[in-house]
Amino acid sequence: MLDGDPYHIVENEFVKPGKGQAFNRVKVRNLKTGRVVDRTFKSGDSVEAADVLEVEMQYLYTDGEEWHFMNQESYEQYAANKTAVGDAANWLKDQDICEVTLYNGSPLSVTAPNFVELQITQTDPGVRGDTATGGTKPATLETGATVKVPLFVEENEIIKIDTRTGEYVSRVKDN
Amino acid sequence: MVEWRPSISAQGLQRRARMLARARAFFADRNVLEVETPLLTSRTVTDPNIQSLAAFVDGEARYLQTSPEYAMKRLLAAGVGDIYQICKSFRAQEKGAVHNPEFTLIEWYRRDFSLQQIMRETVALIEELLFDLTLSKNATYVPYADAVRQKFGTAMTEMPLPQLRAIAAENGSVDSHAWTPEQLYDFIFSSVVAPTFSNGGLTVVFNYPASQAALAKLNDDDKNVAQRFEVFYGTLELANGFVELTDAEEQLMRFEQDNQQRLQQGLAEVEIDRRLISAIKHGLPDCAGVAGGFDRVAMLASRVDTISEVISFDWESA
Structure with a gap:
């Protein structure tokens, strides 16, 4: 707990001059905002653990x-x-x-899970011949989110998405 | 399978061996005598920032030396002349990328050396140990107060406490409203000032504030600063040296102050080493001494970022 917010310790570095006070320089992530900041504690100091x-x-x-x-x-x-x-x-x-x-x-x-499989509810038809250019088009998913998909992907298809990047991974073959 | 391999490479071991040979040749050339002193001693340092490790021998506590300083000063008082030692030292709780609780110190004492002379000899030794690696810049010598002024325009000893606290807080300190001025100096110096030091050559910082004199003599012309120096490469601290305090009364008083500070910080008092005080009283010759971090210099010579890579078995694998 720091300044009333819960934090996760990402890195902890020991810093000490040969003659002098020891410190711990920590990288912490605010669990509310996701922001990562550097903080330095005097070694041996304690903080309240976050529940x-x-x-x-x-x-x-x-x-x-x-x-x-x-x-x-x-x-x-x-x-x-x-x-x-x-x-x-x-x-x-x-x-x-x-x-x-x-x-x-x-x-x-x-x-969210790292990979999810979602159905496309709306996308414009791709233009044949354009696949070689690696072009993409927007597609709306059943959750309402919009992702970029290759031109060959069609409406009602189910696709796999990497939620960490929000990017299309592949088509999922339906039965 | 349990990890059993060394944390150093074969090449690294060879470099260490060559560095040790070079260090011995460096001192032999200067007629400095190699000595050995006990690793397990009955007394230890009072410094509140250094915690000793104890070993129990037949029910009696013995301390693993945190540096060979006290024993070497007793040799000096006995009149042995210039001496050096390359030995293991131990400090509890000091573990990290550039700290190992067991480490190698290269410590030496030179009679009648001025601060200038001992600083130059330290730089010469470090450069000698780096052999195949040539630093792109010559060493920079800068007084502590000037290094701070170059960053903030004012020396820290001239800053009011609220300003020190504000600088610390801006740089991420937590609960620094409760820190002492010395703790604020240490934090600001290591986290804000030292990062301004060159990565192309050595930086020698000298004339530390008197409050951080440790075992150094104060400056003859300015009692606010001590004849103490440190050598840095970037932020990496390589060596610490003093023109040594030879006044037994002053030394005893500093040890007693250390113990008061220990009590204030909730640490156990440390029994003062009376043998050292007696030796200084008998007559510690005018001298300057240095403790150099042999492993740190090996890190620089090998261009690696962790101490584990320059010692055969690091703390985790020892």
């Missing part, structure tokens, strides 16, 4: 205001607001398993 827990949960549904998740072990349900869900909202489909970070028992952030 933070990462739990795998199943995504249930959204009512537009909140996104609802269920802990698969306890069946306990949690509602995350727009800020907590963040970009993950673009990729969440009913029943997907994702990682929910709980802070003092409430969802603080949601991480």
Whole structure:
């Protein structure tokens, strides 16, 4: 806990002059904003531990205001607001398993699975012959998000997306 | 399989061996005598920023030396003349990319040397140990206060406490409102000033504030600064040296102050080494001494970023 916010320690470097005070220079990520900052502590100083827990949960549904998740072990349900869900909202489909970070028992952030498979609800037909140029076109997904896809990809197809970059990976062959 | 291999390369081991041979030749050329002193001693340093490791021998606590300074000063007081030693030293809690709790020091003492002379000899030794690596720039010599002025326009000792705290906070310090001026100096110097030092050559910082004199004599003309210096390569600290304090009363007083500071910081008091005080009282000749980090110089010579890569088995694999 720093200045009232929970942080995750990314790196911890020991700094000490031969004759002089020892310090720990740490890189910390603010779990609320995602920002990474450098902070230096006097060695031996202590900070309050943040009550933070990462739990795998199943995504249930959204009512537009909140996104609802269920802990698969306890069946306990949690509602995350727009800020907590963040970009993950673009990729969440009913029943997907994702990682929910709980802070003092409430969802603080949601991480979508690294890869998701979503159906294209709208995209313009590709122009034959253009595939060689490696051109792309926008496609709207069932979640409402828009991604760039190659020209040969068609409406109603299911595609695989890397949620960390938001980029198209491949087509998924349907049965 | 359990990892058993050394943390140093075969080439690195060869470089270390050549560096050791060069260091011995350097001192032999100057008629400085090689000595050895005990690693396990009955007394240890009072310095609040250095924590010793203890070993229990037949129920009695012995300390692994944090440097050979006290024993070497007793040899000096006995009249042995110029001496050097290459030995292991140990410091608890000092572990990181450039720290290993067990490390190699190269420590030497020269009678009647001025601050100028000892600084130049230290630079000469480091350059000798780097052999195949030539630094692109000659060493820069800069007083502590000037190094700070070049960054902030004012020396830290001339800054009011709130300004020091503000600079520390701007640079990411946490809870620095509770830090002492010396802690603020150390933080600002190592995190803000040292990063301005050249990566092309050595920087020799001298005339440290008197509050950071440690075992150094104060400057004859300006009692606010001590005849202490440090050698840096970029932010990497390679050596620390003093024109040595020869006043037994002053030395005892500094040890007692160390212990008071220890108590304030919630650390255990350390029994003062009376044998050292007696030796200084008997007569420590005018001399200057240096503790050089042999492993750090090996890091520079090998162009590596971690101490693990220059020692055979680092702390994790020892």
